Amino acid sequence: MLDFLNPIKGFGVTFRQMFRKVDTVQYPEEKRPTAPRFHGRHQLNRWPDGLEKCIGCELCAWACPADAIYVEGGDNTPDERYSPGERYGPVYQINYLRCILCGLCVEACPTRALTMTNDYELADDSRENLIWTKEQLLAPLQPGMESPPHPMRLGNTEEDYYRLGPSFAAAQSADVLGLLAGSADPAPADDGTDAADADQGGAAR
Ligand code: SF4
Numbered sequence: 001m002l003d004f005l006n007p008i009k010g011f012g013v014t015f016r017q018m019f020r021k022v023d024t025v026q027y028p029e030e031k032r033p034t035a036p037r038f039h040g041r042h043q044l045n046r047w048p049d050g051l052e053k054c055i056g057c058e059l060c061a062w063a064c065p066a067d068a069i070y071v072e073g074g075d076n077t078p079d080e081r082y083s084p085g086e087r088y089g090p091v092y093q094i095n096y097l098r099c100i101l102c103g104l105c106v107e108a109c110p111t112r113a114l115t116m117t118n119d120y121e122l123a124d125d126s127r128e129n130l131i132w133t134k135e136q137l138l139a140p141l142q143p144g145m146e147s148p149p150h151p152m153r154l155g156n157t158e159e160d161y162y163r164l165g166p167s168f169a170a171a172q173s174a175d176v177l178g179l180l181a182g183s184a185d186p187a188p189a190d191d192g193t194d195a196a197d198a199d200q201g202g203a204a205r
């Protein structure tokens with residue numbers, strides 16, 4: 001091909017683009033849903049009775065290539081229990097000035113306490129506001145969950161707790177579905193003791 005035709009080929013590319021459909025999104029007025037496995041901000045999940053899944057092991061912090069996670073572990077006591085095991089995470093912070101949303105921390109977590117949501121609106125004009133604390137990261141309490149500290153509600157031993165946890169969550173989900181189906185009828189409302197696991201596992205994404 002002769003060299004003098006190259007500029008014409010270049011203009012041809014530009015010319016073709018002029019007739020393509022514009023794909024501009026009017027953000028923030030218009031927000032499109034992300035891909036289901038999009039890596040957004042993190043969430044610390046709970047068990048179906050409201051206890052925290054995080055055991056303060058710091059594996060997520062060690063796995064983080066950006067040194068964005070700070071965890072301090074603490075001991076549960078019989079009178080003050082935040083998680084089903086011996087330990088929990090009284091201090092948990094993620095620095096979103098450093099985080100690159102790679103998800104390695106999620107892979108490292110042994111209890112699936114840490115997952116990622118699809119929430120991508122993390123911009124702020126303050127450095128302090130971009131260091132998220134445990135209170136901001138914890139999943140909200142669902143109906144039927146109790147705010148820790150409280151005793152283990154899914155079994156007296158840790159083995160019971162972990163074995164009964166999934167069946168308890170399934171039963172509670174069935175209750176929720178029953179309540180939703182019943183709400184279509186003028187049935188009497190109960191005391192709302194249904195629960196749902198707040199783990200957004202799929203989105204952890
Ligand atoms: S997503 Fe990646 S960079 Fe962000 S806290 Fe987790 S491991 Fe660190």
Ligand code: SF4
Pocket residue numbers: 053054055056057058059060061071089108109110111112113114
């Ligand atoms: S989030 Fe997971 S890996 Fe990080 S401290 Fe808690 S239990 Fe350990």
